[in-house]
Amino acid sequence: MSGRLFVGSVVLVTAGCAVAPAAPKDVVCTTQFVYGLSITVNDAVTAQPVCDAQVVVVSNNYRETLMTFPATGPCSYAGAGERAGVYDITASKAGYVTAAQTGVRVDANECHVIPVRVTLDLKREPPAGQKALDIRERLTRK
DSSP states (O other), X not given: OTTOOOOOOOOOOOTTOOOOOOOOTTXXXXXXXXXXXXXXXXXXXXXXXXXXXXXXXXXXXXXXXXXXXXXXXXXXXXEEETOOEEEEEEEEOTTEEOEEEEEXXXXXXXXXXXXXXXXXXXXXXXXXXXXXXXXXXXXXXO
């Protein structure tokens, strides 16, 4: 190589991949990927699971739209994989009022995040005619 030494470096970039906390030398951690949030969305009246809601978690500049994840339970949504933080969670679906829970804290130990279970109950929106009636009643009471 004509007297030149090439020193190459490889940079691996994995988008969206979180890193588990570094463990002390005397602790052996598993290679299991742990989700910090396990969210169940139910119908507030029937208590039946809502499997096709849109569930979004936000922590500062981090935002994740969750998908159902059967390993955490039927119609369960999982997210915040190996990502400690404080989250605001919303669940929405057409025909329902959006449900939210704020300030959900996910902590971590020396190896993984500590999973937090959250249940959100979606209340059905009243029929369109009922909304107008409710508004008129409130206005006439004043």
